[in-house]
Amino acid sequence: MVDYSKWDTLDDDSDDEAATVVVRDEPAPAGADAEIRRAWPTLDKAQRASVKAFLAENELALAYAKQALEPRLFRADEHRRWIRPELLAVADAWRRDARAGFAGVDALCRVEAPGVVSFPALTDDFCDALVREVDHYRRSGLPSRNPNSMNQYGLILNDVGMRGTFSAFLKYVLLPVGARLFGDDRDRSRAVGGEAHAGEDWGGSSLDDHHTFVVQYAKGRDIHLDMHIDECDVTFNFGLTDAARFAGNDLTFCGMYYAETHRRRSATYKHARGRCVVHSGKRRHGALDIEDGERASLIMWTKSSAFRATAEYARRNVRALNHSGGADRVCLSYSHDPDYKRLMPKGLQYSMVDDGPLATAAPPPPTRKAWRTVCDEAKLKNGQSRRLVLEAENEQVVVFRHRRKLFAIDNRCAHQGGNLCAGDVEDLGTVMRHRTKAPPKSVNACLEDGVVRCPRHGLCFNIRTGESRSTCSARTATRPRRRRRPPRAPSGTS
């Protein structure tokens, strides 16, 4: 069973180690005011992590405020200026009279597939300004985190001072849409635009938190997005790029994660600038390979703390994922499906193409374990690696020698299939000193562990445990290895 609760974690400090290590005598962080300093000794590990995240976000936001390209984007009270008039009219009507507002939502929305609905949302001017701002931020040299565990290119807007802008947008404009499509039975409609939309209650009536970021796709950057679900209740995804400026990269939607149909395609959606596509975060989806140009999206992962406290939410979250039954190839996930390599033909692996045919899950062939020779041990020097391609099994294994010991892991990077054999290996302690002070992800990680950096996008994996060093939950598989003893000399020789 795949543990979906660990996907796409938003919190840098949410790893296992953070949850188990007790910090003693840790001083209050720099930048904490007198009130925080007073309360600091009484806070537990999780509370301290939130305080630190809050201070770090504000520090970055303050640093960037002085050099922002479009200061208007950072003013929460100006959010109305960049919303399309038809959506603004619906939001205003809803504030005066909820029923009238909901009727406006019904008229404005278009059903793309069961549980997937789109509506006009942002002005072209805003979309262009936001993309310029993101590019400007990247040139500023200020630090940035990856937008989420799967996208390496883009920017978390909450981190750089735009949280207030998007909180206002959620509260005053998006909430009626969320309530009508994914809210409780009192608010939720059965149909919009005359068509049934099949939305379920995912807390849409009480959305009160968001993780808002921009993602960018282009050749040489993130070229697609593997199938996944989001760590949120309702996802609002806004196209920012004019459709004439990119080809491919369509969003593909499959079933809800708990359903028999979760790996069956339900829709392919082409992004339009300013238009929002909204769906439950727990619907499997991904983005196909980009063929030309570059594309950006603004994404708001929204949550309802009230809904998350309900028994219904808990019940849905423990439903097991079912990997039996058929799957459309386009709905398979190389980072989450254990049967991916069995179902996806070799030539199509680690790409996201819409090739149409179905893959039907046959019972797995019996596994036979056998040792395979990689190379003569003397030929693998410290710091070197060797790749073993297992044609029949459709596997690639890489063996590293680090600190004189041998380690073997899957050669394909768990992010997007990069060739780990070509990556540099360093000590985990060295990587931490040079690049980040973040602690090792695993409770088992040691500073002397070797860490291989994927040559494609730079994710680092512990070669002993297979775990990713970053916030990414991706993990590459480890393989057993052994030295073959030299044949014994026949007795009687010396």
Ligand code: FES
């Ligand atoms: S393929 Fe993206 S980091 Fe390896």
